[in-house]
Amino acid sequence: MSSHDSTHVYATDQNDLTHAARAIRNSVSPACDPRPLNVLRRPGTPLKVINEKDGTQYEEGVDFEPITDPDLDFRWSHAGPKIKLIQDGRIKDRDRLRVSYYHGTHVYNGQTTICMSEPEVYEIWKKNAELMKERIGFTSYFLHTDEVRAGGTCAACKARNLPMKEILGDCVTKAYNILRDLNPEAQVFTWSDMFDPNHNASQRRGYYFHVPEVYYGSWEYLPKDIVIACWNYRVRDESLKHFSQLGFRTMAAAYYDADDLENPKGWLESMSQTPGASGIIYTTWLRKYELLGAFGDLVAQQQRPGPQ
DSSP states (O other): OBOOSOOOOOOSSHHHHHHHHHHHHHHBOTTOOBOOTTBOOSTTSOOEEEETTTOOBOOBTTTBOOOOOTTOOSSSSSOOOOOOBOTTSSOOTTOBEEEEOOBOOOBTTTBOOOOTTOHHHHHHHHHHHHHHHHHTOOSEEEEOOOOOOBOSOSHHHHHHTOOHHHHHHHHHHHHHHHHHHHOTTOEEEEESGGGOTTTTTOOSSSOBTBBSSOOTTGGGGSOTTOEEEEOOGGGHHHHHHHHHHTTOOEEEEEEOSOSSSHHHHHHHHHHTTSTTEEEEEEEOSSOOOTTHHHHHHHHHHSOSSSOO
16 A cells, blocks of 8 residues: 655644654654544544545445544644555555545644534533533533634534534534523623634634634624623723623633732723623632732722623
8 A cells, every 4th residue: 555655734833844744754654654643533524545546435444444543632743543454355455545534633732622513512511511410510600612723624514514603603502502401590601702803703814723714703693691701801991892782791800820910900990891790700720829818809899890
């Protein structure tokens, strides 16, 4: 079995190019035996092995053994699985093959994104929601819908023929409905950035990380009583105004591991001018709780934030 003589690598920066080059060295043997690195196996990511000469599409489990990447980690530092032929299959020695598959990847230090168009995602979420209600009895839920940096490229997404703004809004709505079906009184919160034209739902460029389009307009598809946690301090006034004018209740995700409380002070001032502003969060990603008491005192000194 042989492969093509060349491989094209597309990278957005030098670090991506370095990782991609390392991946090629690790995933191609001296005999040019192709290995599908970080191969994704789900209904929305079909794998095809095709005879280059006559177009015959071979069958997994009949012509070649099932393919999975047991070391799948969304990085490029391991060898992918070999494509192993089945003895009585139709692939013969010296056949030239074209192998088509979908791979996973990561952003920064390991952020990976679920596919919002894969039905099993919502089956998993529903089961998790049922367990949370049964074991803990939550009445409030915070959806981790921020920095959605991949999507819209697999067969499941493309088959829907929908813009990413609508796919994202539908994803949040489905999660919201799962929670509300279990508890009609549940409060549901989400981060602001993917629904904010001043932040990650802007039109500054025609793409967003690994997403080939933008999320501008995604706010049109949100449930109207979901609470929006705004977290970009630099554009806090614009963000709070955007959601308030749309009728959403808002919260401020303040603090962000500083050595003082200037950030929460700024948020409280902005919230005092915002209809529907209803709360503020002590947001630490580094487990810095030294200022939590002072933060509570600062908030307690304020009147109920926001014109009602």
